Amino acid sequence: MTPPKLELRGVWKAFGDKEVLRDVDLTVDQHEVVCLIGSSGSGKSTMLKCVNLLFPIDEGAILLDGADITAPGVNPNQVREKMGIVFQAFNLFPHMTVLDNITLSPREVHGVGKAEAVERARDLLDRFGLTDKIDEYPDRLSGGQQQRVAVVRALATQPELMLFDEVTSALDPELVAEVLNVIRGLKNDGMTMVIATHEMGFARDVADQVCFLDAGRILEHGPPEAIFSSPSEPRTQQFLQRIIDAGRL
């Protein structure tokens, strides 16, 4: 039996004496889409950054394809070659064109030749309707376009796992859909994804599994119908009620 794509086992993480992740367990199967929901500061973003090894964890283990990537001696750069992450604030490199943003990692990290890297970038940009932006600098693009470029940049390294860290939170409302549609497209391709989001309608729509985080713990998880229709934990009920009251679900 193949191991799950990603597994978190008893992960603890603290910044100073502030515990951000407390005994987090999570299993993400091949081709599965997991949405992390919960209020700001509940640990969603930290969890994704720990998976990407941008933050070291304090206790527990994170396994990718069954191999412990938090074990000592693991080269984080090799781990990161298998996964892509997209951040809330896009984080494109402002001094590079769209094309250079996208081809930097394939060329410098993955050893892809220039012609092939450019070819790959073109294909991805075509697919996401960004063909005419290839030579633009990021500050000439709208937020939605920048975020789509950021997704393309992550995809250009041909990852097997994609992490999305509240990728629509910094966008104007009318630009949210274009980014969410990109992620929906990836689901259809069978991409394994972990998505931290405040877009509940989107989570219900796209997720195979929804995890509700509260104060660094996964309080409740299950298929979206179960979480959104009949949450068992009072904290989850409270959280969802607030979302409904705000007209966001």
Place this chain on the structure above:
Amino acid sequence: MSEQPSIDEFGGGPSLLGPPHAPRSREEGTRGALIAFASTVIFVGVVLWAVLTSDAWPAVQRQFFSWDHFVDVFPDVLGGFWLDVKMFIVAEIIILTLSLVIAMIRSLRGPAFFPLRALAVLFIDMIRGIPVILLILLLGFGIPALQLPGVPTSALFWGLTALIISYSAYTAEVYRAGIESVHESQRMSARSLGLTQIQALRYVLVPQAIKNVIPALLNGFVSLQKDVALVLVLGIREAVREADIYAAKTFNYTGYIAATLLFLAVSIPVARFTDWYTDRDRRRKQSMSA
């Protein structure tokens, strides 16, 4: 991008002609320029008149502003100044490279790089704590005196080396400030794409850092362009040394004025350029956030 309040909104900006607030009309702008011109003429006129009619002026003119002496000393001072310029160019190129390497080493993270990082910090702290002139004397007289086989004995070589070492320590700190001014998310983003620390510095952080610190680097240019004259303590016949020799021979200081003019001829344009560049950069950022 965060909105930063800036004094520029209140009209303060580094411009020679005063605060760059837009005149309300063309007419008012012309009138302003006329007033500026007239008051400058009056001011300069009064100062010149006061100086030239004072009792001490003839003696000052003889000692410092003698045309005959100027013609006499200028070729030697100019020859020396050419050496200053060459020293400056060679030193600056090496400094810009060496200090960038030091700053990059100091910016590496993680326990594995601790020894390298500590070495960089030690170098910067030590060198910044030693007066430049002391370093020049130490290397310029000290090392040739050892007569080690295979080691250059030229005072010029070691004087220049001392300047390069000293300025590299300062310039490394300029670069480091630039690297740290680039938002942490850029480093994170680069690392998440699988780039190593060195690659992240090289492709992502340093290019952005350099753009941020160009005015500070240019400031360093002006400073070094003058400080190359310090190697005169080693007996190197650069501009100030030539003027000094002439003064010792003739008891006339016009040579110093000649050297002064030459240094100013280079440093003032660089200073103006720095202001112009900073100003342009500021305006570009403003128009971008608008």
